[in-house]
Amino acid sequence: MKILFLGDIVGKPGRRAVREQLPKIVSEYAIDFVIANCENAAAGFGVTREIVEELYENHIDVLTSGNHIWDKKEVMDFIHDYETLLRPANYPEGTPGFGSVVVPCISGAYVAVINLIGRIFMQPLDCPFKVAQGEIEKLKRKTDIIFVDIHAEATSEKIAMGWFLDGQVSAVVGTHTHVQTADERVLPGGTAYITDVGMTGPFDSVIGIKKDAVLDRFLTGIPNKFDVAKNDVWLQGVIVHLDDKSGKSSGIQRISVTLRD
Numbered sequence: 001m002k003i004l005f006l007g008d009i010v011g012k013p014g015r016r017a018v019r020e021q022l023p024k025i026v027s028e029y030a031i032d033f034v035i036a037n038c039e040n041a042a043a044g045f046g047v048t049r050e051i052v053e054e055l056y057e058n059h060i061d062v063l064t065s066g067n068h069i070w071d072k073k074e075v076m077d078f079i080h081d082y083e084t085l086l087r088p089a090n091y092p093e094g095t096p097g098f099g100s101v102v103v104p105c106i107s108g109a110y111v112a113v114i115n116l117i118g119r120i121f122m123q124p125l126d127c128p129f130k131v132a133q134g135e136i137e138k139l140k141r142k143t144d145i146i147f148v149d150i151h152a153e154a155t156s157e158k159i160a161m162g163w164f165l166d167g168q169v170s171a172v173v174g175t176h177t178h179v180q181t182a183d184e185r186v187l188p189g190g191t192a193y194i195t196d197v198g199m200t201g202p203f204d205s206v207i208g209i210k211k212d213a214v215l216d217r218f219l220t221g222i223p224n225k226f227d228v229a230k231n232d233v234w235l236q237g238v239i240v241h242l243d244d245k246s247g248k249s250s251g252i253q254r255i256s257v258t259l260r261d
Contacts, residue, residue, distance in 0.1 A: 010201030118152025198236030
C-alpha cells in the first residue's frame with residue numbers, strides 16, 4: 001500500500017495546492033491513505049473548524065499538527081469533535097484532543113497515526129520518546145501500520161526518533177521546519193524516514209511568510225505581524241510504500257509539485 005504525507009499546509013496558498021494537486025497525485029500514484037500537517041493552514045497560524053472540514057473534503061484522512069495547533073482559540077471548542085485531527089501526544093495528560101488514532105483505509109487495512117512534538121528549542125513537554133513507546137504498545141493491538149509525525153526543530157532529535165523507532169513503526173517523518181530534506185531512506189528495521197517532508201505553500205517567502213516582515217524582524221528584533229505570502233506555490237511531501245500485513249516499509253519517495261498560474 002502507499003501512504004502520502006503532505007508537508008505543513010500554509011494558509012490559503014497551501015490549501016489551494018491541496019485542492020488543485022492532491023486529486024492528481026492520489027490518482028497518478030494510486031495512493032491508499034493521505035495524512036497532512038495542518039497547524040499553519042489558517043493564515044499561517046492554527047486551524048479553524050471550516051478549514052478542517054475543507055481539508056477533509058479534499059480527501060485527507062488524518063490531520064496532524066504541532067505547537068501552532070492552539071493559535072486559534074476556537075480550536076478548544078471543536079478539537080474533541082474530530083478524532084482524526086491530532087495534537088501532539090506528548091502534551092500533558094488532560095490536554096484536549098487526541099494524540100493518536102487508528103483509521104480504516106480503502107484497502108481494508110487499518111492505519112495508525114501518532115503525532116509527537118520535540119523538546120529541543122521548543123516548549124518543554126513530556127518526553128516524546130517515552131510517549132511514543134506507550135502509544136505504539138497501545139496501537140500494536142490494532143494494527144502494525146503505524147505512521148509517526150515528529151514535529152520538531154532540531155534535526156538531531158528527529159533523526160534520533162527515527163533510529164529509536166526503527167522496526168517498531170512503518171514511518172517516522174519530520175515536520176515544522178518547512179524545508180524538505182534529501183535524506184529519505186528506509187532504515188534497517190523497515191521504518192521509512194525523512195527529517196522534514198517540506199511545505200505545502202508559497203515559496204516566494206521565508207518558510208511561508210512574507211519576506212519583508214521576516215527580514216524586518218531579524219534586522220530590528222522588534223515583533224511585527226506575520227502574513228502568509230502568496231506566490232510560487234508548491235505542494236511537498238513523501239509517499240511511503242509499505243506492506244499492509246507486516247507494516248514494514250519498502251520505499252519512500254519525495255514529491256515536490258509546483259502550481260502553474
